[in-house]
Amino acid sequence: MRYFLQFLKPYRKTCILIFLTVLLDVAGALLVPTVTANMLNLAAAGSGITPILHQGLIMLIISLLAGFGALTGSFLCARLSARLGRDMRVAVYKKSLTFSAADFERFGTASMVTRTLNDINSIQSAFVMCVQMVLPVPVMCILGILFAFRIHPYMGYLVTAVVILLLTAGFFIIRRAAPIFERLQRFLDRVNTVLRENITGVRVIRAFGKETHEEGRMGRSFMDYAQSAIQANRLFAALDSIATLAINLSVAAILYTGGNLAGSGAMEIGGITAVTEYAIWILFYIMMAQMVVIMVPKALVCMERMAEILSLEPEIQDKPGALSPSLPSDQEGRLCSPAPASVTENETPVVSFSDATFRFPDADEDTLSHLTFQCKKGTTTAIIGGTGSGKSTIAKLILRFHDVTAGQISLLGTDVRDLPQKELRDSIAYVPQKAWLFSGTIEDNLRYGNPDASREELLCALDTAQSGFVRQLPDGLSSHVAQGGTNFSGGQKQRLSIARALAKKADLYIFDDSFSALDAKTDAALRHALKEATKEAAVLIIAQKVSTILHADQILVLEDGKAAGLGTHADLMERCPVYKDIVRSQMRDA
Ligand SMILES: Nc1ncnc2c1ncn2[C@@H]1O[C@H](COP(=O)(O)OP(=O)(O)OP(=O)(O)O)[C@@H](O)[C@H]1O
Numbered sequence: 001m002r003y004f005l006q007f008l009k010p011y012r013k014t015c016i017l018i019f020l021t022v023l024l025d026v027a028g029a030l031l032v033p034t035v036t037a038n039m040l041n042l043a044a045a046g047s048g049i050t051p052i053l054h055q056g057l058i059m060l061i062i063s064l065l066a067g068f069g070a071l072t073g074s075f076l077c078a079r080l081s082a083r084l085g086r087d088m089r090v091a092v093y094k095k096s097l098t099f100s101a102a103d104f105e106r107f108g109t110a111s112m113v114t115r116t117l118n119d120i121n122s123i124q125s126a127f128v129m130c131v132q133m134v135l136p137v138p139v140m141c142i143l144g145i146l147f148a149f150r151i152h153p154y155m156g157y158l159v160t161a162v163v164i165l166l167l168t169a170g171f172f173i174i175r176r177a178a179p180i181f182e183r184l185q186r187f188l189d190r191v192n193t194v195l196r197e198n199i200t201g202v203r204v205i206r207a208f209g210k211e212t213h214e215e216g217r218m219g220r221s222f223m224d225y226a227q228s229a230i231q232a233n234r235l236f237a238a239l240d241s242i243a244t245l246a247i248n249l250s251v252a253a254i255l256y257t258g259g260n261l262a263g264s265g266a267m268e269i270g271g272i273t274a275v276t277e278y279a280i281w282i283l284f285y286i287m288m289a290q291m292v293v294i295m296v297p298k299a300l301v302c303m304e305r306m307a308e309i310l311s312l313e314p315e316i317q318d319k320p321g322a323l324s325p326s327l328p329s330d331q332e333g334r335l336c337s338p339a340p341a342s343v344t345e346n347e348t349p350v351v352s353f354s355d356a357t358f359r360f361p362d363a364d365e366d367t368l369s370h371l372t373f374q375c376k377k378g379t380t381t382a383i384i385g386g387t388g389s390g391k392s393t394i395a396k397l398i399l400r401f402h403d404v405t406a407g408q409i410s411l412l413g414t415d416v417r418d419l420p421q422k423e424l425r426d427s428i429a430y431v432p433q434k435a436w437l438f439s440g441t442i443e444d445n446l447r448y449g450n451p452d453a454s455r456e457e458l459l460c461a462l463d464t465a466q467s468g469f470v471r472q473l474p475d476g477l478s479s480h481v482a483q484g485g486t487n488f489s490g491g492q493k494q495r496l497s498i499a500r501a502l503a504k505k506a507d508l509y510i511f512d513d514s515f516s517a518l519d520a521k522t523d524a525a526l527r528h529a530l531k532e533a534t535k536e537a538a539v540l541i542i543a544q545k546v547s548t549i550l551h552a553d554q555i556l557v558l559e560d561g562k563a564a565g566l567g568t569h570a571d572l573m574e575r576c577p578v579y580k581d582i583v584r585s586q587m588r589d590a
Pocket residue numbers: 101360362363367385386387388389390391392393394433
């Protein structure tokens with residue numbers, strides 16, 4: 001709630017305006033029956049047409065003012081709701097950009113999507129409904145009861161009794177509804193998770209013939225959600241029936257009591273119509289408010305879920321004053337080394353691991369242990385090792401998706417934890433293990449890391465990445481890319497991802513198993529072209545195939561997160577049994 005009020009703060013004036021329009025609307029709704037009663041009383045007393053017409057004119061003015069209030073209120077409310085929704089979504093999205101991989105895992109992708117879209121929608125609609133339906137209730141009740149008392153004390157007591165009865169019934173129903181709505185939101189998260197898995201993994205499901213199994217899983221999630229929704233709707237139905245019964249009983253009571261009072265001359269005949277209308281209006285508003293208030297527990301749960309995201313302290317944060325003036329950029333946007341002048345550029349390590357150790361928060365053992373190596377400008381460092389040996393984790397640590405548990409990683413002599421994350425990542429071009437392209441055009445994707453790149457630079461990056469196929473496409477650089485790049489083959493996606501990285505001017509290029517889908521000829525041609533294109537930077541290649549890294553300046557051999565060897569291919573063939581095993585097994589397979 002605290003967070004929601006913060007979002008509401010900039011719109012204080014609009015809120016006050018909305019309240020005034022609500023007042024106008026409610027006052028109009030109650031004054032029209034009062035004027036009707038006056039007209040009836042005038043007619044019953046046999047006064048002429050002029051005073052009745054006069055009352056009619058007053059009624060017209062009141063109706064116009066009330067209509068203006070209602071219309072303006074609705075407009076302001078709709079606009080406020082849309083702006084609040086936008087502000088909340090932007091805040092949640094911006095916050096999610098600061099999350100580390102571990103922070104994301106706390107929520108899960110499906111829940112993040114539900115929280116950003118569905119939860120904020122629920123907050124928005126509950127807010128609009130509350131302003132339009134709940135805000136007028138106290139005003140309507142107080143004014144309505146006062147007006148009824150003005151006509152006759154008995155009528156006042158009657159209306160008060162009905163109001164108390166309905167508010168009590170509403171209170172108990174809402175108390176029962178809160179946990180149901182909480183459950184409903186959790187089930188919605190689960191439906192989203194299962195649905196996402198089923199849609200993204202549809203080919204695997206079909207290939208393994210698991211349609212029936214998945215149908216069952218989906219069915220159970222839908223059933224749980226449906227059962228809670230039915231329970232909630234039953235409560236709505238109960239509330240609806242109670243309110244209709246209350247309205248009818250109160251009208252009957254008013255007609256009976258009012259008739260007796262009018263018959264005995266204690267009350268004017270028009271009073272019966274007026275009080276009946278007051279009661280109907282009050283009960284109508286209470287009924288609508290209860291329908292809306294029932295949504296409040298759900299909205300509160302959604303607010304809590306939004307607050308969970310907004311209040312989370314990101315695991316990885318920039319240090320206060322992390323902006324590093326010691327790392328000015330050169331003309332091409334690369335960070336310049338803060339190394340002393342005596343150190344020549346070639347000797348300055350772009351990346352340096354010093355006894356770096358890392359353990360995932362939920363793991364029992366270190367994923368990487370005591371790694372020490374350096375990647376220098378103009379050289380290629382390769383990392384090879386078995387599956388799960390920690391190769392990709394090294395790339396993630398350099399990019400600060402995680403922080404080392406012990407030891408240190410430096411970029412151009414500065415601990416990466418002392419650099420602003422933006423500055424750090426700006427100086428690195430990264431090709432992730434899973435090639436991912438964004439929907440749009442090839443050009444949009446290539447410009448992702450370097451929006452100012454010229455067309456020639458983009459074509460050059462494509463050529464280096466052996467993506468000549470782009471030139472053959474009818475639309476060339478403007479060719480459409482589907483979400484995730486699904487309209488390209490695995491190898492094409494990899495090459496486009498490599499071209500995207502190359503289009504960015506960086507101090508360090510990281511290729512995480514990025515050549516795996518390439519045939520041997522393309523792989524060799526790409527590595528040859530890469531040497532020239534990245535000669536001003538350091539290159540880190542993570543690979544499974546020995547042929548990809550054979551000519552690297554140094555090769556780090558990883559075994560269970562530990563360095564089993566570091567050297568050139570020839571060195572390692574002489575003294576690293578783990579490397580020799582890898583080479584032999586791949587030769588045998590070949
Ligand atoms: N988020 C995580 N939480 C816990 N453990 C993880 C997480 N991500 C990876 N691991 C574990 O860390 C280890 C190293 O993973 P990593 O992805 O670095 O391996 P890799 O050598 O790149 O493997 P591959 O060659 O299969 O890509 C693995 O045992 C993996 O199970």
